[in-house]
Amino acid sequence: MDVAGLLAVAFAAGMLGGIVGVGGGILFVPALVVFMDLTQLEAEATSLVAVVAVGAVGAWRQHGYGNLRPRDALAVGLLSPVGVAIGVVAANEMPERTLELLFAALSLYFAAGLARRALRGPEQPSPARPPL
């Protein structure tokens, strides 16, 4: 257990959330595995608790800037339970190692996206955004 390491990464994860607009789970999960000795599954489940907090504060800040459509957000959230149930069951059924490798792949995908952002020239009128 290394509480200081965990708290430092949690802070960094929050920053990432605030800047990129995600919940920070991509960093909470490995931090919980490395610093708290949780299994991949436990870390993912536990990460969601902190994601709720990050999402709430981030949404509140963005709302202040007029960047939030509350009805659409509510619709996406309220229409998610079927997907959530599938995800929860799949995570529990899957071998731990598979979950780890999938998560590592997701991290690399995310890292590649950020690297592209970093390498992109400074704010030019973007020449036709490439399709995702």
Place this chain on the structure above:
Amino acid sequence: MTGSDPLSEPRLGGLTPLARLAAIGTLAGVFSALFGVGGGTVIVPLLVLWLGYGDREATGTSLAAIVLIALLGAAGHGAFGNVELAKGLLIAPPAVAGVIAGTALQQRVPERAVSAVFALLLAASATVLVF
């Protein structure tokens, strides 16, 4: 860059906006509960592509949707006994401080530098998970 023009919203096989939001919620729900993340990686690009959102609006709306999705996911995983609530609550305060710092920093620090740092951090964490 911000805002969207309703007239330019892409047509998606005649799906109503509500059906598109439902599809986004379902996909994000699977993604969120399977990986322990919020699902913003799925929600933001789909709001832009399917509903004609601007980038900033998509980010803000995604964060609000994430609150509900992660709450449902935490409850579902809790039912399987996977949630270590005390540890989740332990990381919430520094994470929230990070969000506030991050949004403030966003105005002052070049986005490219921040992106580069986090790209390296994530590549490192992926390596740790694999080995």
